[in-house]
Amino acid sequence: MDDLLADFVAETREMLEASSGEIVAWEADPSDTARLDTIFRFVHTVKGNCGFFDFPQLEKLSHAAEDALSECRSGRREPDRALVSAVLAIIDRIGVMTDSIEAGEECSAEGDDDLIAALQPGEITSVVGEPKAAAPQQAESADGEDDAAPKAARSNGVQRSIRLPTELLDEVMKGVSDMVLARNDLARRLREAGEQPTIDGPFDRLSAILADVRNAITRMRMQRLEHLFGSLPRLVRDLSNELGKQVMVDFEGGEVELDREMVEMVRDPLTHIIRNAIDHGLEGPGERIKADKREIGLLKFAARQSGNRITLTISDDGRGINIERLAAKAVAAGIYSQAEVDAMSQRRKHYLIFEPGLSTADEVSSVSGRGVGMDVVRANIERVGGSIDVASKPGEGTSFYLKLPLTLSIIAALTVGSDGQRYAIPRSYVEEIVFGSSDHIDFAEAGDRRLITFRGKRVPCLSLTEILGTQADDAMDWEASTLVLVRLASDDIFALAVDRVYDHEDVVVKPIAPAIMDTGLYAGTTLLDDGRPMMLLDLPSIAQKHELVNEMRSATRVPEEETAEQRKAQPIMLFTGLDGRRRAVRLELVRRIDTIAREAIDIEGSRVQAVIDGAIYPLAGLEHGELTADRCRLLRLSDGDSEIVYAVREVLDAAELEGEVIPSDADAMIEGVALIDERPVPVIDGHALFARHSGGQRKAPPLSCRLPADSDWARTILEPLVEAAGYRIAGDGDEESDVAIELAEAPAVAAGPARRVIRLRHEPDAPGDGADSIYRYDREALLNALKQARMGETA
Amino acid sequence: MNDLLLMCMVAGRRAAIPAIRVQSVIEIEDITPIPGAPTFIRGLTALRSQALTVIDCSVALGFETAQAPPDQRAAVVEIDGHLYALLVDAAYDVGEALSDPIEVPGGFGAGWQAATRGMVETDGGPTLLIDVEALVSGPVSQAA
Numbered sequence: 051m052d053d054l055l056a057d058f059v060a061e062t063r064e065m066l067e068a069s070s071g072e073i074v075a076w077e078a079d080p081s082d083t084a085r086l087d088t089i090f091r092f093v094h095t096v097k098g099n100c101g102f103f104d105f106p107q108l109e110k111l112s113h114a115a116e117d118a119l120s121e122c123r124s125g126r127r128e129p130d131r132a133l134v135s136a137v138l139a140i141i142d143r144i145g146v147m148t149d150s151i152e153a154g155e156e157c158s159a160e161g162d163d164d165l166i167a168a169l170q171p172g173e174i175t176s177v178v179g180e181p182k183a184a185a186p187q188q189a190e191s192a193d194g195e196d197d198a199a200p201k202a203a204r205s206n207g208v209q210r211s212i213r214l215p216t217e218l219l220d221e222v223m224k225g226v227s228d229m230v231l232a233r234n235d236l237a238r239r240l241r242e243a244g245e246q247p248t249i250d251g252p253f254d255r256l257s258a259i260l261a262d263v264r265n266a267i268t269r270m271r272m273q274r275l276e277h278l279f280g281s282l283p284r285l286v287r288d289l290s291n292e293l294g295k296q297v298m299v300d301f302e303g304g305e306v307e308l309d310r311e312m313v314e315m316v317r318d319p320l321t322h323i324i325r326n327a328i329d330h331g332l333e334g335p336g337e338r339i340k341a342d343k344r345e346i347g348l349l350k351f352a353a354r355q356s357g358n359r360i361t362l363t364i365s366d367d368g369r370g371i372n373i374e375r376l377a378a379k380a381v382a383a384g385i386y387s388q389a390e391v392d393a394m395s396q397r398r399k400h401y402l403i404f405e406p407g408l409s410t411a412d413e414v415s416s417v418s419g420r421g422v423g424m425d426v427v428r429a430n431i432e433r434v435g436g437s438i439d440v441a442s443k444p445g446e447g448t449s450f451y452l453k454l455p456l457t458l459s460i461i462a463a464l465t466v467g468s469d470g471q472r473y474a475i476p477r478s479y480v481e482e483i484v485f486g487s488s489d490h491i492d493f494a495e496a497g498d499r500r501l502i503t504f505r506g507k508r509v510p511c512l513s514l515t516e517i518l519g520t521q522a523d524d525a526m527d528w529e530a531s532t533l534v535l536v537r538l539a540s541d542d543i544f545a546l547a548v549d550r551v552y553d554h555e556d557v558v559v560k561p562i563a564p565a566i567m568d569t570g571l572y573a574g575t576t577l578l579d580d581g582r583p584m585m586l587l588d589l590p591s592i593a594q595k596h597e598l599v600n601e602m603r604s605a606t607r608v609p610e611e612e613t614a615e616q617r618k619a620q621p622i623m624l625f626t627g628l629d630g631r632r633r634a635v636r637l638e639l640v641r642r643i644d645t646i647a648r649e650a651i652d653i654e655g656s657r658v659q660a661v662i663d664g665a666i667y668p669l670a671g672l673e674h675g676e677l678t679a680d681r682c683r684l685l686r687l688s689d690g691d692s693e694i695v696y697a698v699r700e701v702l703d704a705a706e707l708e709g710e711v712i713p714s715d716a717d718a719m720i721e722g723v724a725l726i727d728e729r730p731v732p733v734i735d736g737h738a739l740f741a742r743h744s745g746g747q748r749k750a751p752p753l754s755c756r757l758p759a760d761s762d763w764a765r766t767i768l769e770p771l772v773e774a775a776g777y778r779i780a781g782d783g784d785e786e787s788d789v790a791i792e793l794a795e796a797p798a799v800a801a802g803p804a805r806r807v808i809r810l811r812h813e814p815d816a817p818g819d820g821a822d823s824i825y826r827y828d829r830e831a832l833l834n835a836l837k838q839a840r841m842g843e844t845a
Numbered sequence: 846m847n848d849l850l851l852m853c854m855v856a857g858r859r860a861a862i863p864a865i866r867v868q869s870v871i872e873i874e875d876i877t878p879i880p881g882a883p884t885f886i887r888g889l890t891a892l893r894s895q896a897l898t899v900i901d902c903s904v905a906l907g908f909e910t911a912q913a914p915p916d917q918r919a920a921v922v923e924i925d926g927h928l929y930a931l932l933v934d935a936a937y938d939v940g941e942a943l944s945d946p947i948e949v950p951g952g953f954g955a956g957w958q959a960a961t962r963g964m965v966e967t968d969g970g971p972t973l974l975i976d977v978e979a980l981v982s983g984p985v986s987q988a989a
Contacts, residue, residue: 228893228895232893469880471877471878471880517881518880518881519880519881520880560895560896561926561927562896562898562927563886563898563927563929563981564925564927564982565882565883565885565886565898565981565982565983566879566882566886566898568883569879569881569882569883571880571881571882572879575889575896577891577896582875582877582891583877583889583890583891583896584877585877585879585889
């Protein structure tokens with residue numbers, strides 16, 4: 051059964067049970083308004099849920115009961131015994147229907163109308179209606195008893211579910227986590243005690259069981275995103291009604307599972323984003339029609355799991371973020387200066403939406419724009435270890451990308467050592483790990499700030515010992531340290547020098563005492579396998595403390611990065627040529643790597659071609675050696691228009707071309723020699739390669755050439771040559787061809803006008819008038835003539 | 846007033862912790878220091894796979910750190926869901942409070958004044974009743 055439906059059944063049952071007492075009490079005293087309210091809430095909820103699930107019968111019943119009850123609540127009608135009975139009959143009927151829904155069978159609508167009619171005030175039949183109303187229900191339950199056995203058998207197939215308080219679940223989770231730690235402790239002690247076959251066997255079994263239980267518990271804590279999505283249509287409906295807009299919602303990836311707690315944590319930020327989207331993003335119907343869009347706006351939610359993270363995308367097809375106005379507001383609010391804003395990239399400007407105190411809405415509506423802004427959303431998302439990003443196109447819409455860890459309590463961590471102690475760093479922040487001794491790391495000092503140069507960028511560097519105050523900075527042996535490059539959610543990067551990096555581990559994070567929290571250094575604690583506690587570092591807070599994320603820096607960061615981009619190394623691909631020597635080609639040229647059979651390569655003299663997927667490509671690279679016997683590895687290179695393939699022995703690696711390429715005149719086919727990993731590597735000159743092999747035939751529209759129409763020789767032998775020279779063979783339909791080839795001995799039949807005529811003769815030696823004719827097998831002369839013809843045309 | 850109290854020695858004085866708050870008294874073997882944390886926090890220790898924050902009571906009361914006795918006894922208390930190990934000079938027995946906590950004119954000294962709820966009479970004589978919440982928030986100088 052569908053999860054949602056199971057929920058609905060469970061909820062309805064639960065309410066039925068809870069309200070049965072109320073119903074009896076109400077029956078005893080119909081004027082008791084508190085009871086009335088409870089029952090009203092029940093039918094109201096059922097009605098609401100029915101609308102969602104499309105149970106028209108159920109909806110009709112609950113709606114009728116709700117109407118009657120609301121009349122009573124508003125005082126327009128006095129509840130009397132007849133009404134109570136009628137409502138009770140309906141509630142019973144709801145119970146029966148719920149059972150049928152669970153069992154997946156149809157429930158007959160017979161008698162429903164009588165039940166509804168019984169609700170009408172002053173209806174004489176209402177008193178009679180009671181037994182009558184009860185009748186079908188009775189019949190139903192009698193039926194039920196008859197086939198109780200098959201029904202029970204059937205419901206075995208149905209997944210039974212129970213509802214549990216989340217605290218209990220958390221309690222169990224905590225217990226299992228502790229059990230795992232206790233097991234680890236025991237495992238360590240057993241190891242210390244040496245081999246003990248009588249104990250080791252059962253212990254291994256215990257470990258396996260525990261792993262299973264842990265898995266199951268983790269799954270228990272997971273919740274399908276559907277649960278979150280389920281509440282959104284209503285929210286969207288309410289908001290769009292309030293704002294006079296029409297909004298359609300679309301969901302994707304509801305089956306993605308997320309930690310319950312996480313689901314709760316994203317609920318508020320999500321609500322806020324939806325509010326913003328409906329209020330500011332989506333236009334009113336009129337404006338949408340003017341903009342040539344559908345009258346109804348679209349709000350789309352998509353969830354996707356990648357590894358241990360979930361990406362949740364919320365996109366609207368509204369007007370997009372007005373970045374000019376956003377930037378102007380940022381300037382007006384004094385957050386940035388005009389110059390700073392001007393220097394920002396588009397992306398960075400979009401990111402302004404997350405600055406505190408900014409809102410693009412000019413008018414504050416009842417829904418959004420009241421102080422709580424996207425900055426709070428970002429803060430909330432980041433607090434749970436997630437990140438948020440935005441993309442927007444004017445007139446087309448805005449998308450928010452939420453990246454969330456799967457769970458709150460278990461995180462992937464990198465354990466590092468400092469001063470003899472271990473610390474954990476959330477994996478999500480770790481960009482890269484490099485050794486301080488490595489050659490492409492330079493340490494530098496600017497004032498008191500230590501910097502490292504890495505990949506052409508200067509990155510501030512902190513040592514963990516200094517951060518923790520365990521060792522003075524001067525005593526630090528930087529070269530011996532390992533650097534962890536940390537990228538914060540705000541895109542700020544810094545390097546953290548640690549003594550060594552131990553391992554990747556999934557750790558169960560527990561909260562720490564407030565007094566330790568106050569240090570701003572730690573985010574939590576976790577226990578190592580040997581039972582010793584280990585602190586989890588709070589990197590964003592550390593960065594804040596050391597002023598690595600202040601406004602000035604983040605404002606200047608972008609242009610800095612852009613200039614760095616220009617200097618940035620160009621990617622190249624390393625390979626060994628057929629002669630076994632290392633060579634490199636710029637990665638932009640490489641379209642793909644093919645492996646083809648030797649038969650697909652055709653070599654004849656200097657003409658070398660390869661057939662890949664039914665297309666013929668010129669083949670280069672053979673000048674370095676022989677092809678291998680059976681299979682050939684080819685790089686397919688492209689200059690954007692044409693493609694050629696380059697034979698290699700082996701594709702090695704992608705690398706970065708950091709230094710300059712030293713030009714070399716010795717070999718026309720190489721651009722120069724570059725230093726890669728301390729070794730000289732010739733870089734293939736793409737320009738020369740394409741110039742030689744692709745022939746540039748496709749540059750101009752092909753000229754047409756008329757051939758003698760009635761000659762077999764012309765058709766079978768001449769035609770391919772002319773085509774290879776880049777001409778199109780003129781058909782009969784062409785009025786005027788650019789070139790015409792005529793056979794000298796045949797009478798000049800003017801098949802059509804031509805701008806230039808080439809005459810071919812049969813004999814090698816010209817019989818006198820050789821100046822204007824070419825021997826028909828004088829390939830060079832013929833091609834020359836064709837070439838001249840083309841030059842003349844294009845000049 | 847017949848509250849049960851855990852009698853202990855803190856900074857060379859007789860003190861008592863309400864027994865109802867104390868989950869257990871443990872001997873601390875191994876403390877993982879927390880660099881950067883205030884000095885009254887000695888570090889973390891593990892108890893049945895749970896991490897306890899170890900509070901040095903002497904320092905928390907504003908005294909110089911006590912001479913670490915060979916057997917480091919600590920009372921385990923839970924405050925706001927966090928477990929703390931209150932490190933004391935010595936832990937004795939559980940005794941009964943013979944009076945309500947009372948204030949003494951002139952106070953008990955700055956550190957004691959902030960982290961105690963007053964003086965109670967016990968079988969062993971006047972004893973200061975420790976306010977665990979105040980204790981774990983650190984010495985007066987830092988709290989102020």
